[in-house]
Amino acid sequence: DFMNALDEVKPLFGVAEEELGKCIRWGIFHFSNHIENILDEGGLYINQVRKPDSTPLLSVVLHGPPGSGKSALAAKMAMDSEFPFIKLVSPEDMVGFSEMQKVIQLDKTFRDAYKSPLSVIVIDNIELLVDWVPIGPRFSNQVLVALKVLLGKQPPKNRRLIIFATTTERSVLQQLDIFNRFDAEISVPNVNTQNELARVMQQSGAFSDEDQHRAISEIQDITGGADIGVGIKKILTGIETAKQDQDMVGRFARVMSSAIAARGYI
Amino acid sequence: DFMNALDEVKPLFGVAEEELGKCIRWGIFHFSNHIENILDEGGLYINQVRKPDSTPLLSVVLHGPPGSGKSALAAKMAMDSEFPFIKLVSPEDMVGFSEMQKVIQLDKTFRDAYKSPLSVIVIDNIELLVDWVPIGPRFSNQVLVALKVLLGKQPPKNRRLIIFATTTERSVLQQLDIFNRFDAEISVPNVNTQNELARVMQQSGAFSDEDQHRAISEIQDITGGADIGVGIKKILTGIETAKQDQDMVGRFARVMSSAIAARGYI
Amino acid sequence: DFMNALDEVKPLFGVAEEELGKCIRWGIFHFSNHIENILDEGGLYINQVRKPDSTPLLSVVLHGPPGSGKSALAAKMAMDSEFPFIKLVSPEDMVGFSEMQKVIQLDKTFRDAYKSPLSVIVIDNIELLVDWVPIGPRFSNQVLVALKVLLGKQPPKNRRLIIFATTTERSVLQQLDIFNRFDAEISVPNVNTQNELARVMQQSGAFSDEDQHRAISEIQDITGGADIGVGIKKILTGIETAKQDQDMVGRFARVMSSAIAARGYI
Amino acid sequence: DFMNALDEVKPLFGVAEEELGKCIRWGIFHFSNHIENILDEGGLYINQVRKPDSTPLLSVVLHGPPGSGKSALAAKMAMDSEFPFIKLVSPEDMVGFSEMQKVIQLDKTFRDAYKSPLSVIVIDNIELLVDWVPIGPRFSNQVLVALKVLLGKQPPKNRRLIIFATTTERSVLQQLDIFNRFDAEISVPNVNTQNELARVMQQSGAFSDEDQHRAISEIQDITGGADIGVGIKKILTGIETAKQDQDMVGRFARVMSSAIAARGYI
Amino acid sequence: DFMNALDEVKPLFGVAEEELGKCIRWGIFHFSNHIENILDEGGLYINQVRKPDSTPLLSVVLHGPPGSGKSALAAKMAMDSEFPFIKLVSPEDMVGFSEMQKVIQLDKTFRDAYKSPLSVIVIDNIELLVDWVPIGPRFSNQVLVALKVLLGKQPPKNRRLIIFATTTERSVLQQLDIFNRFDAEISVPNVNTQNELARVMQQSGAFSDEDQHRAISEIQDITGGADIGVGIKKILTGIETAKQDQDMVGRFARVMSSAIAARGYI
Amino acid sequence: DFMNALDEVKPLFGVAEEELGKCIRWGIFHFSNHIENILDEGGLYINQVRKPDSTPLLSVVLHGPPGSGKSALAAKMAMDSEFPFIKLVSPEDMVGFSEMQKVIQLDKTFRDAYKSPLSVIVIDNIELLVDWVPIGPRFSNQVLVALKVLLGKQPPKNRRLIIFATTTERSVLQQLDIFNRFDAEISVPNVNTQNELARVMQQSGAFSDEDQHRAISEIQDITGGADIGVGIKKILTGIETAKQDQDMVGRFARVMSSAIAARGYI
Ligand SMILES: Nc1ncnc2c1ncn2[C@@H]1O[C@H](COP(=O)(O)OP(=O)(O)OP(=O)(O)O)[C@@H](O)[C@H]1O
Ligand SMILES: Nc1ncnc2c1ncn2[C@@H]1O[C@H](COP(=O)(O)OP(=O)(O)OP(=O)(O)O)[C@@H](O)[C@H]1O
Ligand SMILES: Nc1ncnc2c1ncn2[C@@H]1O[C@H](COP(=O)(O)OP(=O)(O)OP(=O)(O)O)[C@@H](O)[C@H]1O
Ligand SMILES: Nc1ncnc2c1ncn2[C@@H]1O[C@H](COP(=O)(O)OP(=O)(O)OP(=O)(O)O)[C@@H](O)[C@H]1O
Ligand SMILES: Nc1ncnc2c1ncn2[C@@H]1O[C@H](COP(=O)(O)OP(=O)(O)OP(=O)(O)O)[C@@H](O)[C@H]1O
Ligand SMILES: Nc1ncnc2c1ncn2[C@@H]1O[C@H](COP(=O)(O)OP(=O)(O)OP(=O)(O)O)[C@@H](O)[C@H]1O
Ligand SMILES: [Mg+2]
Ligand SMILES: [Mg+2]
Ligand SMILES: [Mg+2]
Ligand SMILES: [Mg+2]
Ligand SMILES: [Mg+2]
Ligand SMILES: [Mg+2]
Known part of the structure; x- marks a missing residue:
């Protein structure tokens, strides 16, 4: 072996x-x-x-x-x-x-x-x-x-x-x-700001401009505007998961929020 | 080997x-x-x-x-x-x-x-x-x-x-x-409430409605109404043991009580 | 091997x-x-x-x-x-x-x-x-x-x-x-009381009733009436040893007393 | 091997x-x-x-x-x-x-x-x-x-x-x-008293009565009358060494004294 | 092997x-x-x-x-x-x-x-x-x-x-x-003084007199005149790196400064 | 092997x-x-x-x-x-x-x-x-x-x-x-006194009487008269080293002094 x-x-x-x-x-x-x-x-x-x-x-x-x-x-x-x-x-x-x-x-x-x-x-x-x-x-x-x-x-x-x-x-x-x-x-840094997160979402091609805005504002609501601080790998896996959900935006927001809150699943 | x-x-x-x-x-x-x-x-x-x-x-x-x-x-x-x-x-x-x-x-x-x-x-x-x-x-x-x-x-x-x-x-x-x-x-949680315990007993098919009530009230008497907090595996083994006893209800109550009190045998 | x-x-x-x-x-x-x-x-x-x-x-x-x-x-x-x-x-x-x-x-x-x-x-x-x-x-x-x-x-x-x-x-x-x-x-308990010790002695068949009484009262004298607290194995070995002594009773009393006092030899 | x-x-x-x-x-x-x-x-x-x-x-x-x-x-x-x-x-x-x-x-x-x-x-x-x-x-x-x-x-x-x-x-x-x-x-005890030491010396057959007395009183002088507390093995080796010395008594006294004082050589 | x-x-x-x-x-x-x-x-x-x-x-x-x-x-x-x-x-x-x-x-x-x-x-x-x-x-x-x-x-x-x-x-x-x-x-000492650094630079043949002076004064500016305290190996690697840069002097100054500040890359 | x-x-x-x-x-x-x-x-x-x-x-x-x-x-x-x-x-x-x-x-x-x-x-x-x-x-x-x-x-x-x-x-x-x-x-002791050192030097046959005196007084000067406390092995190696120097005396004094001061080379 x-x-x-x-x-x-x-x-x-x-x-x-x-x-x-x-x-x-x-x-x-x-x-x-x-x-x-x-x-x-x-x-x-x-x-x-x-x-x-x-x-x-x-x-x-x-x-x-x-x-x-x-x-x-x-x-x-x-x-x-x-x-x-x-x-x-x-x-x-x-x-x-x-x-x-x-x-x-x-x-x-x-x-x-x-x-x-x-x-x-x-x-x-x-x-x-x-x-x-x-x-x-x-x-x-x-x-x-x-x-x-x-x-x-x-x-x-x-x-x-x-x-x-x-x-x-x-x-x-x-x-x-x-x-x-x-x-x-x-x-090597995490994705740290909303701006950076937005750019990731955009480059992923998974969100319309509107969806992107909605997702980010939902995330802001849930996390109270905390810094992102999530690795790019988790974010990209999260987008993938969300794409399989009918409520892609809501799902992505929840997944991101729990990732931000702690070492949850994305 | x-x-x-x-x-x-x-x-x-x-x-x-x-x-x-x-x-x-x-x-x-x-x-x-x-x-x-x-x-x-x-x-x-x-x-x-x-x-x-x-x-x-x-x-x-x-x-x-x-x-x-x-x-x-x-x-x-x-x-x-x-x-x-x-x-x-x-x-x-x-x-x-x-x-x-x-x-x-x-x-x-x-x-x-x-x-x-x-x-x-x-x-x-x-x-x-x-x-x-x-x-x-x-x-x-x-x-x-x-x-x-x-x-x-x-x-x-x-x-x-x-x-x-x-x-x-x-x-x-x-x-x-x-x-x-x-x-x-x-x-994965324990069986925690009396209600949950009741549902386990019911689904086991081992107790008549009356027996079930008696058993649960006996358990309450012995434990002073404490939370159950026992794993499903112990409960199901306990039911099995009790079924072999002529006083199934009393036996089950005792077995459950000692399981609730501590990590005893069921 | x-x-x-x-x-x-x-x-x-x-x-x-x-x-x-x-x-x-x-x-x-x-x-x-x-x-x-x-x-x-x-x-x-x-x-x-x-x-x-x-x-x-x-x-x-x-x-x-x-x-x-x-x-x-x-x-x-x-x-x-x-x-x-x-x-x-x-x-x-x-x-x-x-x-x-x-x-x-x-x-x-x-x-x-x-x-x-x-x-x-x-x-x-x-x-x-x-x-x-x-x-x-x-x-x-x-x-x-x-x-x-x-x-x-x-x-x-x-x-x-x-x-x-x-x-x-x-x-x-x-x-x-x-x-x-x-x-x-x-x-699994030790032999703890005089009563229990007496029953062991009796069941051993080694002592007459009188010898048994004498032995126990001697032990009481030596130990000041302390609890026995000796394992059955030590007691049975002690009886065996005593049986080989002409003064069986005295010997048994001494052997038991030292066993009671500490982890001595029987 | x-x-x-x-x-x-x-x-x-x-x-x-x-x-x-x-x-x-x-x-x-x-x-x-x-x-x-x-x-x-x-x-x-x-x-x-x-x-x-x-x-x-x-x-x-x-x-x-x-x-x-x-x-x-x-x-x-x-x-x-x-x-x-x-x-x-x-x-x-x-x-x-x-x-x-x-x-x-x-x-x-x-x-x-x-x-x-x-x-x-x-x-x-x-x-x-x-x-x-x-x-x-x-x-x-x-x-x-x-x-x-x-x-x-x-x-x-x-x-x-x-x-x-x-x-x-x-x-x-x-x-x-x-x-x-x-x-x-x-x-198993050491040789502890002067009396015991004397008996060892006597049984060794190496000392006349007078030599024995002299040796013991010399040892007493040197050690200030302290207890012996020396193993029999060291004493017997010491006697053997002393026997090879012309001044057997003086030599034995010195050897014993240093053994008594500490873990020295005999 | x-x-x-x-x-x-x-x-x-x-x-x-x-x-x-x-x-x-x-x-x-x-x-x-x-x-x-x-x-x-x-x-x-x-x-x-x-x-x-x-x-x-x-x-x-x-x-x-x-x-x-x-x-x-x-x-x-x-x-x-x-x-x-x-x-x-x-x-x-x-x-x-x-x-x-x-x-x-x-x-x-x-x-x-x-x-x-x-x-x-x-x-x-x-x-x-x-x-x-x-x-x-x-x-x-x-x-x-x-x-x-x-x-x-x-x-x-x-x-x-x-x-x-x-x-x-x-x-x-x-x-x-x-x-x-x-x-x-x-x-074996580090290169510790500006004078020593200057001699290293000179013997390297990489710097004109003027460049050497400029580099050293730049380093002094950045480090506030601190002692050099850098190993000869890092300095020689730094010169080599600098030679590949169009702004050799500036580059060398930066590389040296960070080496002086800490265990950085040269 | x-x-x-x-x-x-x-x-x-x-x-x-x-x-x-x-x-x-x-x-x-x-x-x-x-x-x-x-x-x-x-x-x-x-x-x-x-x-x-x-x-x-x-x-x-x-x-x-x-x-x-x-x-x-x-x-x-x-x-x-x-x-x-x-x-x-x-x-x-x-x-x-x-x-x-x-x-x-x-x-x-x-x-x-x-x-x-x-x-x-x-x-x-x-x-x-x-x-x-x-x-x-x-x-x-x-x-x-x-x-x-x-x-x-x-x-x-x-x-x-x-x-x-x-x-x-x-x-x-x-x-x-x-x-x-x-x-x-x-x-087993070191060479500890000047007298002992002198005897080592003499027995080595490497020094004239005058040289010996000069060396010892030089050592005294340097060490302020401290005890020697150096192993015989270091002293003999030191004499050997000194013999290869034109200024044998001075060299030996320095070598000894540093050996006395600390565990230096001889
Ligand atoms: N800017 C970027 N930097 C790095 N990776 C990126 C970037 N953009 C997208 N990616 C993708 O994100 C993923 C990063 O995962 P990677 O395994 O490299 O992270 P990691 O830090 O090595 O993780 P781990 O800590 O588990 O080793 C890769 O699949 C990569 O294609
Ligand atoms: N809702 C349930 N969830 C899990 N097991 C159940 C449930 N209802 C009945 N059971 C039965 O209860 C038993 C649970 O035992 P299991 O060995 O899975 O527990 P476990 O937590 O893995 O135990 P251990 O901590 O010893 O590994 C199984 O035999 C299973 O068939
Ligand atoms: N009531 C009793 N319970 C147990 N053993 C008994 C009893 N009556 C007599 N005996 C005898 O006493 C002896 C008990 O010795 P046993 O080796 O079982 O003790 P143990 O607790 O296992 O000892 P250990 O701590 O050394 O393992 C046995 O020889 C057994 O035949
Ligand atoms: N009364 C005695 N008891 C024991 N040994 C004796 C006695 N009288 C003489 N001797 C002799 O003294 C010597 C005792 O040495 P022995 O090796 O038995 O001591 P030991 O306590 O086992 O030593 P160690 O602590 O080194 O194992 C033996 O050679 C033995 O023949
Ligand atoms: N005066 C000098 N002393 C030592 N090395 C010099 C000197 N001048 C130039 N050099 C060069 O500097 C380099 C020193 O590197 P070297 O590997 O010997 O350092 P080192 O202290 O052994 O490093 P490390 O701590 O990594 O083992 C060598 O390539 C050597 O040719
Ligand atoms: N009086 C002396 N005693 C011992 N060695 C002496 C004496 N005079 C001269 N010498 C020489 O000094 C040297 C002593 O070195 P040796 O290796 O025995 O020292 P050591 O104490 O064993 O050293 P280490 O601590 O390294 O084991 C030997 O070469 C020996 O010939
Ligand atoms: Mg990785
Ligand atoms: Mg399991
Ligand atoms: Mg056992
Ligand atoms: Mg031994
Ligand atoms: Mg090296
Ligand atoms: Mg050696």
Whole structure:
């Protein structure tokens, strides 16, 4: 099973488009300037690595609340680089791996990357990769140390590598003394204002102008005008749910309101 | 033994009717509106997953006191979906499994589910599945992290999956940082009022109207009119026990009273 | 050795009379009404399980001070049931077993029980079975979780099972969150009053009426009339020791007094 | 090596005289009534087990300060029993054994004992056998639980067994909840008074009456007449050392004084 | 994989020039007297070891903030020694090694060194080599003890060895009781003054005199004249980044300012 | 590798002269009466063991500050005994050994010793042998318990054994409850007074009388006349270093001063 898993990691030298594509199910909505800035910043780092006379290793961590779009943005940056080697490392592909197997898999991915002149590695959900659980606390020391070491390991001559990592647990990474080993951090925000929410609704194409106004004012009524503070993923799932309801507007308003109130279902 | 256990997990693509049936030994009694609402809510989530243009992954956790009917309701929802793949994952089928074997079994179940266009997985008693013991506290980190990852793992294209999990330990799941990875939660209540108890007795067909009145007034006498607050499972076992007694009414009253007073035997 | 041990567990479908018999070395003395009541209660649970239309699974825990007769009473109930499958699970037969081997042995015993229409399983000294040591505290999580799961696992159709467990550590079982998974608890008392002690002495046939009076009044003299509070096992061993002494009465009085004073030797 | 070790445990049915003899290098000195009483008490327990109509299992723990003679006395009692099976279980023969190997060795010794109609097992230095270290604290749970279980396990029919165990750590055994599983305890004292010391010196045959007086008065001078409180083992080694010195008396006095003052060398 | 890894450690008797060269990507800038002094001190230790009548074993630890140039300076000293055996031991080459494998690798490196009359071993990032993580704290006891022992192990006759180790965690090494096993410590400083920064900029050849002045005054404006306190590695990476910007001066000023303010990206 | 290591332990019956010789690189300097006394005390214990009618087992622990000469003195005593079996047990020869392998090696050494009529075993750096690290604290329980047991295990008939152990961690050994299992302790001091330092310098033959005076007065100037308190090992290394400097006196003074001030390099 482990051997199979290793085999499945095909594109030794190529691009894991399908896997990355799954991270961007709904594309990227431009609901605020932040999104633009984040993508620009990512492009800047990629260009820096691309230059043959510059540092051959850069690592960037995207952090933000659950569902804010960290994985989608990391995947987008990776694909936009058009580097010949792009690979996604995700806990989802390591279910049932021992600590050592995870480390071997990580090491293998980096060795593969070193074979390409230009490489991107996306490491998704680091806190899950290191088996973080707040009780104890517990985590995989082996995977953590391997990550620390690999983040600082210079590629061989004429090989250049950029790493994008994602996490919801910025402060955990700090406690684990791995956060400051990244060269840069990018903060990914929730959809926070009514204006931003409106832009998401508009770009979704699901609401007429009137419906949109009605929904937003209903939400305002229910929440007393509180800030939104909901991840783009929940909002897009909510729109989808609402579309299946005859009272799309009312349904969307309720779903959003409970999401705003707490960590409810959308 | 482990290999056998894996083999026994037959219905790779099919429905585990027998196993689910065992969860609903006495059927579903409609002793309050809550029961209806719970089943409706379950149906709603199932319908959402069924729609091909909607989110392909939903997870719902049913929590409530011991014996309140969580497993029965989850099994009912699963069977009512009529999805081609329905599977029950239960600690009962994993006695003697190592942590890794549990993870492999879980992973296998999910992989099997991904082969069907529409799937339901019922994960019973998560707190036992992760070997939770309050002293320490101790739990299986491997199983916990595997569950976390699998709850968020998108199925492949054209595959749609809904997960129902049950637990008596809502706050433990919160501490373990897995509770908020469910898309929705459903709270399953005890039988709480005399009215609800009466409806259970009536639907059981074991009491004449008169007996029912006598029993309830006896219970009131003994408990001083306290709220019932007993799980449906204990009540139905109690009725069964009472039916074997010549003084069915008196016996049932005593059994119920001690159940109300504390966690006694029924 | 482990394989042998597994083989020794012969009566897949039959009664472990010899093993149970060893638990009742001196028979059952009726030194107080409690003994009668306890045996009645046990019979009642057994009859309930026997009825084909009733709940097919019941579990009862006998708890009480060391040597109070828990194992003997559990064995008596089991043998009185005359069920076709009766099995004793004891840490004594698992010396040198790993945690996993214990779990496998437990699981096997339950699987064997499920093959018989009516089964009793006696689980002796649960706190030792789970390797409980108060320092740490330490215990075997694997065995504990296996027990929890097996206590709640419904037998297959037309199979009915009753479980009797014994322990000196009621509160430990509560802390370990396994106590409330039993359907019923039975409290086994020490020999507490002079009257009860007298009845034990009488039923032992070792003392003339006069000797009995002398012994008891000597004990009263030494202990200042304190309550007895000694387990039946210690008393019966003490009588045996005394019978080998020329001054049987004096010896018995001393032995009892030191047992009463503290946990001395009898 | 482990297999060899198992093989070396020859006398499956016989007496380990040589091993026991090594424990009684200097024989038993009768320096106080206590010694007599201890040996009597041991003989009494042995006789009780010998009687076919009495309890077939007795366990006795000898505890006392380091070097007070616990092992020697246990060995003496065992040899005096003249039981056909006598075996010494000592950590010295288990260096390099894993926890499991120790348990298997223990279990094997008991199984061998059960083959003889009358058996003695001496378990030396229980606190070392369970790998006790106060820091942590740490100890071998497996060995501890195995000991607990074996101490309470009834031999088969017509088999009778007495167990003598030794320890310097009475309170540790209490904390570990194994102390009260012994049927009896025997406290082994140091050589405590000048009178007792004099008797040891006399029985050693190393001192003339005059030398003895001089030595004791020198010791009194140095220690200011403090109580002796030294184990018999240290005193006998001290006499041996002194015998090699031209100034035997002065040397013995110094050696004793420093032993009295603290845990020095003798 | 592990075997391969062992094989890759070729130069059993030779110089690992390439690996060491990677540590000195930008050469050594002489931005302050400290640099000279450090290299002199290193040379002095090397010369001492070189002398056949002197101590055949010396160990030196270089400690300082992240990116201050510890690895580069250690590599420089090693290469300048022109000893026939020079070897770099780095966690980067041990990703996926078990504790034991790391110890075997370390041991092997030292054994190889003992074969050469004069040897240098550079041990990079000791805190990572021992898997140090502050939470817990956790670390590899096996690797730590092996390092302690190897640091004090005299080479065989006519073999002479100097060890350079690097670390960012001086106080951790003290807590782990390994720091004081080094014969000497060398403290490696950040670039701390504007003057030092200016010398770095000048030696980089990237700035005209005017640009340099402008950049420094801009930095002063932004930071309010705070001390620099940035590692040479970050500064050199920053210059490289700035060179790719049209507004090189402004860019460099911003990059430096954020590095000064905190642990930002350069 | 482990097998090789075992093989290398050749002199089953013979003397490990080379290994012991390495411990006494500079011979023994007689810089104070203490040295004489220590060696005398060692000789006394050896003579006691030599006598056939005396105790056949003695164990002595040498403790003192780092570099004070513990290993050299233990080696000297061992070699001076001229016993037919002399063996050095050192953590240096056990790098990469598992706990169990260390125990097996220890056990083997003792078994080998038991084959010789007279044996010395030197156990160097016990605290490292048991993998002691103050954080946690951590240590190898297996090795510790094996040492405890072996220290008290009587050799077979006509076999006599003395054990010398060294440690810098007297109080740790006390906490671990192994210190008081030694029959005797010897405290090894630093070079503490100017007079002692002068004698070391003189015996080294490196200084003219004048140079010696100048050096000592310079040291006095720098340290303000503080006590020396430096281990002989550091002083002798310091003299060696100074000899390579043209300004031998000044250099030695500086080296000594910093050693006196703290645990600096010499
Ligand atoms: N501006 C945006 N930024 C990111 N994602 C967007 C944006 N607009 C739309 N999306 C969509 O929203 C979803 C974001 O989900 P994603 O899994 O990336 O969030 P996440 O923060 O990684 O969640 P988690 O915390 O669960 O890992 C994606 O499906 C993506 O296509
Ligand atoms: N309205 C109802 N809801 C749930 N179960 C019902 C209802 N009416 C009757 N039942 C019966 O009650 C029993 C409920 O037991 P179930 O095992 O589902 O409870 P549970 O909450 O899962 O218990 P546990 O906490 O032990 O896991 C089932 O046998 C079911 O057939
Ligand atoms: N009324 C009685 N109840 C129980 N045991 C009795 C009674 N009368 C006599 N006995 C005898 O007393 C002994 C009770 O010992 P038993 O081992 O059952 O006690 P226990 O409570 O299980 O001890 P432990 O705490 O050590 O497990 C048995 O030998 C049994 O034959
Ligand atoms: N009255 C006595 N009781 C016990 N031992 C005696 C007595 N007289 C002489 N001896 C001798 O003293 C020695 C006692 O040593 P022994 O090893 O039995 O002590 P111990 O208490 O077991 O020591 P430890 O605490 O190290 O296990 C034996 O050699 C024994 O022959
Ligand atoms: N004076 C100098 N001292 C050290 N390195 C210098 C100096 N001048 C230029 N450099 C360059 O600066 C870089 C220093 O990086 P290096 O990896 O040695 O730092 P480090 O302190 O080991 O970092 P880390 O804390 O990440 O291990 C090297 O590339 C080296 O070529
Ligand atoms: N009087 C002396 N006592 C001991 N060693 C001496 C003496 N005079 C000279 N020496 C030399 O000093 C050195 C002492 O070093 P040694 O390794 O024995 O110290 P140590 O206390 O064991 O050190 P560590 O604490 O590192 O184990 C040896 O090389 C020895 O030859
Ligand atoms: Mg994500
Ligand atoms: Mg349930
Ligand atoms: Mg019992
Ligand atoms: Mg002893
Ligand atoms: Mg470095
Ligand atoms: Mg030493």
